[in-house]
Amino acid sequence: MIELDQVQKSYQVGDRAIxxxxxxxxxxxxxxxxxxxxxxxxxxxxxxxxxxxxxxPTGGRVLVDGEDVxxxxxxxxxxxxxxxxxxFQHFNLLSSRTVADNIAFPMKLAGIYSxxxxxxxxxxxxxxxxxxxQGNKYPSQLSGGQKQRVGIARALACRPTILxxxxxxxxxxxxxxxxxxxLLAEINRxxxxxIVLITHEMDVVRRICDRVAVMDGGRIVEMGxxxxxxxxxxxxxxRDFVFESExxxxxxxxxxxxHAPGRILRLTFRGESTxxxxxxxxxxxSGVDFSILSGxxxxxxxxxxxxxxxxxxxxxxxxxxxxxxxxxxxxxxVR
Amino acid sequence: xxxxxxxxVDWVEIGWASWDTLVMVGMSLxxxxxxxxxxxxxxxxxxxxxxxEQPVAYAILSFIVNVLRSVPFIILLIVMIPVTxxxxxxxxxxxGAIPPLVAxxxxxxARLVETSLREVDRGIIEATQAMGANVRQVIFGALLPEALxxxxxxxxxxxxxxxxxxxxxxxxxxxxxxxLAIRFGYQRFQTDVMVITVALLVVFVQLLQMLGDRLVxxxxxK
Numbered sequence: 001m002i003e004l005d006q007v008q009k010s011y012q013v014g015d016r017a018i019x020x021x022x023x024x025x026x027x028x029x030x031x032x033x034x035x036x037x038x039x040x041x042x043x044x045x046x047x048x049x050x051x052x053x054x055x056x057p058t059g060g061r062v063l064v065d066g067e068d069v070x071x072x073x074x075x076x077x078x079x080x081x082x083x084x085x086x087x088f089q090h091f092n093l094l095s096s097r098t099v100a101d102n103i104a105f106p107m108k109l110a111g112i113y114s115x116x117x118x119x120x121x122x123x124x125x126x127x128x129x130x131x132x133x134q135g136n137k138y139p140s141q142l143s144g145g146q147k148q149r150v151g152i153a154r155a156l157a158c159r160p161t162i163l164x165x166x167x168x169x170x171x172x173x174x175x176x177x178x179x180x181x182x183l184l185a186e187i188n189r190x191x192x193x194x195i196v197l198i199t200h201e202m203d204v205v206r207r208i209c210d211r212v213a214v215m216d217g218g219r220i221v222e223m224g225x226x227x228x229x230x231x232x233x234x235x236x237x238x239r240d241f242v243f244e245s246e247x248x249x250x251x252x253x254x255x256x257x258x259h260a261p262g263r264i265l266r267l268t269f270r271g272e273s274t275x276x277x278x279x280x281x282x283x284x285x286s287g288v289d290f291s292i293l294s295g296x297x298x299x300x301x302x303x304x305x306x307x308x309x310x311x312x313x314x315x316x317x318x319x320x321x322x323x324x325x326x327x328x329x330x331x332x333x334v335r
Numbered sequence: 336x337x338x339x340x341x342x343x344v345d346w347v348e349i350g351w352a353s354w355d356t357l358v359m360v361g362m363s364l365x366x367x368x369x370x371x372x373x374x375x376x377x378x379x380x381x382x383x384x385x386x387x388e389q390p391v392a393y394a395i396l397s398f399i400v401n402v403l404r405s406v407p408f409i410i411l412l413i414v415m416i417p418v419t420x421x422x423x424x425x426x427x428x429x430x431g432a433i434p435p436l437v438a439x440x441x442x443x444x445a446r447l448v449e450t451s452l453r454e455v456d457r458g459i460i461e462a463t464q465a466m467g468a469n470v471r472q473v474i475f476g477a478l479l480p481e482a483l484x485x486x487x488x489x490x491x492x493x494x495x496x497x498x499x500x501x502x503x504x505x506x507x508x509x510x511x512x513x514x515l516a517i518r519f520g521y522q523r524f525q526t527d528v529m530v531i532t533v534a535l536l537v538v539f540v541q542l543l544q545m546l547g548d549r550l551v552x553x554x555x556x557k
Contacts, residue, residue, distance in 0.1 A: 052465055074469070081467035092462035095556045096480040106466035109476060138556040158467075 002028040002051060002162065002194065007060035009046050020046040022218045023060060028196060028211075030065075030161075033188050035205035035226065036198040037241055038215030044198040047215070048164050051196065052084045053077060064162070082110055085155030089167035091147040093139040099150050100126070100135035106157045125153035129183065145176035152183060156191075163187070165197040169204055181208050202245035206230060206300050214238045227300050231268050231307065231330070246296060253294065257335065260293055262313035265321070268330040269306040279308075282323045287315030309334065343525040348515065353535060355429050356511035359501040362433050364494050367440030371493070372486070374400070374441065375448025376474060382449070386460070386470055400442040408439050408500045412507055419507075432501065432509030439500050444493040451485025452478055484555040491547025495540050502536070512536055 004026040010017040021043045028034045038044040049055040050062060053069060061068050069080055093102050103122045107113045113121070126132045129149035139147055148168060155163055165184070169177040185208045188195050199205060205212045205226055212230075213223040216237040222229060233239045243250055257264055269278075274297065283290055295308040312320065324331050378396055381389040406414065415435040419426040422434050455478055463477040479486070502513020512532045520529025 054461060054465055078467040078469060081465060084465070086462065086465040088458055088462060090456070090458055092456065092458040094459060094477060094481060096483060096554070105463075105476070109463075109466055109468045109472050140556055154466075164465075 001030050001063075001065060002026075002196070003061075003063040004047075004050070005061040005063065007050055007057045007062055009043075009050060009055055010058050017058075019218050021050070024220055026213065026220065026223075028194060030194050031188070031192050032210045033185070033195040033197065033208050035209035035212040036196065036215060037200065037202060037205055037212060038198075038237075039200060042215040043218040044215050045166060046218075048166055048196060048198050051162070051164060052081055052086060082106065082158040083160045084162045084164060085158075085160040086164040086166065087148065087151040087155050087168045089170045091139070091144075091151045091171075093147060093150055093154070095139055097138075098135065099131065099137050099139065099142070102139065102150055103153045103157055106154060110158055121157060125156060128156070128187075129153045143176075144172050145180060148172065148176075148180050149183065152180075152187070156187070156193075160193070162194045162196065165195060165199075167199060168197065170199065170201070177204070178207075184208060202230070202241040206245065206298075208301060210301065214241065227270060227303055227305065230300055231270070231305060248294075256293055257309075260291070260311035262311050263317055264293070264309065264311050264334040265324075266332040266334050267306075267308045267310065267324060268332070269308075270328070270330075271303055271305075273328045274304040274306045276327065278324070278327055278329065279310075282320050283315075285323060286317070286320035288312045288317060288320045289314055341527045341531065343519065343523075343527050344531055349512075349531060349535070352510060352512045352515040352532070355509070356498070356501055356513070356536075356539070358429055359432050359436060359504060359509065359511055360494060360497045363436030363440055363497050363501070364490070366433070366437040367444050367493055367497070368490060370437065370441040371444030372448055374445040376452065376478075378445060378449040379452040379478075380470075380474075382453075386473065400445055403438055403442040404446070408435075409503050409506065411435050411439055412503060416507070427508045429504075429510055431507050432504035432511075435507075436497055436500055436504070440493050440497050443496060444489055447489030447492060448482075448486055451482045451489060454485055455481045484551045487547060487550045487554060491543060491551075494543050494547070498536065498540055498543070512539075 004024055006023045006025060007021065008019070008023045009021040010019040024047070036044045036047060046055055050057050053062070057070060062070050064080070069077070072080055094105065097105065100122050103125050104118045107118045107121060122135070126135055129152055131146060131149055131153070134142065134146065139150065142150065169180050172180060181204060184195060187193055197204065197209065209226045211224065212226050213220045214229065214235060214237055215221065216235070222233070222235040222238045229238060230242060233242045279290065290310045290312050293309040293311055295306065297304070297306040299305070321331050374396065378393065378400070379385060380387040381393040381396065403411070412435045415438055416426040419431050419434040423430050425431050459477055459481060460473060463473050468476060501509070501511050502516070504511060505514030505517050512535055516529050516532040519525045520532060
């Protein structure tokens with residue numbers, strides 16, 4: 001478990017302190033995939049680097065499994081960092097070392113593993129990230145997705161319990177992003193690793209995170225289960241991210257809504273209710289006619305969800321709304 | 336036919352002069368690297384926003400390097416005489432030329448090392464720290480291997496600079512090809528000696544550059 005207790009960070013510029021992170025409380029549970037979203041400069045990079053103390057907090061405490069890591073001496077800090085893997089947007093592999101040597105590097109630094117142990121572990125990790133045949137290549141000979149896989153293998157070398165991902169998929173194309181995210185989800189599931197992932201893409205959060213914090217101006221402005229935050233965003237920044245990830249142009253949507261007749265509702269289905277033939281049923285029961293203005297059916301991690309914007313005309317509207325709610329569908333009156 | 340064109344050329348003399356140049360450049364390069372490399376690493380590490388940021392140490396080190404680099408070599412050669420006598424016992428000959436060559440070469444090389452270390456992606460240093468490396472491991476495990484091609488290119492440039500510095504060592508009786516060119520080619524108007532020594536120096540520099548380029552290519556994995 002990672003706990004941030006009133007952790008803050010500011011940078012001294014001249015005689016002024018510029019805050020990068022305002023005092024923040026945050027608890028990340030063991031084994032969860034925790035997403036941190038924000039625009040660049042929102043403080044998310046700082047936040048993630050405060051966890052393994054690449055950045056020193058200017059106030060507050062960082063507790064990992066109950067221990068305050070900010071008071072560690074140099075040796076304790078190095079031992080702690082071996083238990084916290086980290087992967088980066090630009091991979092940060094050593095160009096002078098082969099793939100296998102890059103993966104072996106943290107184990108060599110640790111100085112507590114035998115040559116045989118290192119060799120076996122490297123082979124095991126190469127297999128895990130599906131790069132068994134690439135061990136003798138240099139990073140420059142690999143594609144972006146392969147480089148990130150090497151980064152992941154390297155981060156896992158010393159069997160960490162936490163994996164920090166700093167914009168790990170931002171430099172990758174959409175297809176490669178998917179395969180890297182699948183790998184991360186697999187690692188989380190099979191190794192029980194806690195993953196803290198920062199990104200500016202809500203889509204990444206939607207695919208693999210359990211919970212998410214949205215950051216803006218050095219503060220966490222919204223936090224919760226991904227399904228809640230995604231389907232019912234409260235803060236304007238969160239709304240921006242969600243709309244952006246759904247490719248919705250808000251002005252266009254407003255215009256479309258203006259032309260629609262009757263009552264406009266936004267229905268949100270989650271889990272099982274997503275697949276129920278509800279619309280036709282409710283329409284028959286209540287006598288309302290409906291047209292679909294916009295809609296989306298997708299998954300948030302493993303949970304299917306649907307979100308439909310309907311315009312409803314005639315019939316018994318109250319009855320229709322009651323029936324939707326009775327079927328566990330969230331109803332929001334847009335107009 | 337060759338002999339009639341090169342009447343003044345004493346090939347034994349040329350041979351000894353070439354050997355002297357080789358010894359001066361080789362020895363001074365060795366010591367320039369041995370001294371310049373750690374100084375360059377220190378310059379880098381104590382620099383702004385680096386691992387061991389130390390503004391005062393950096394300012395002092397940087398000042399010494401700049402002073403040595405701003406003194407023209409021909410002057411350095413003379414200024415260094417007492418120091419050379421202290422180290423070598425004499426300020427004359429090939430051995431007497433080496434300390435001033437190192438005094439000129441080491442700070443030059445140190446700056447080149449500092450520059451090539453700065454070219455190493457900061458992310459690599461950060462990643463290495465995140466793996467639990469201490470400063471020594473960051474330097475020897477990541478910084479130096481990653482900067483190796485740049486450092487080799489720096490050694491090449493330094494070697495070539497030392498070749499031209501060594502030509503001035505005649506001032507302290509250092510000998511070598513450059514000295515020969517000045518004493519015979521210039522002062523005694525023996526154009527043939529001038530042509531041969533210059534040609535040999537050109538070949539020498541070409542060989543150094545080629546060797547350096549090959550090594551850089553071999554160690555570059557980018």
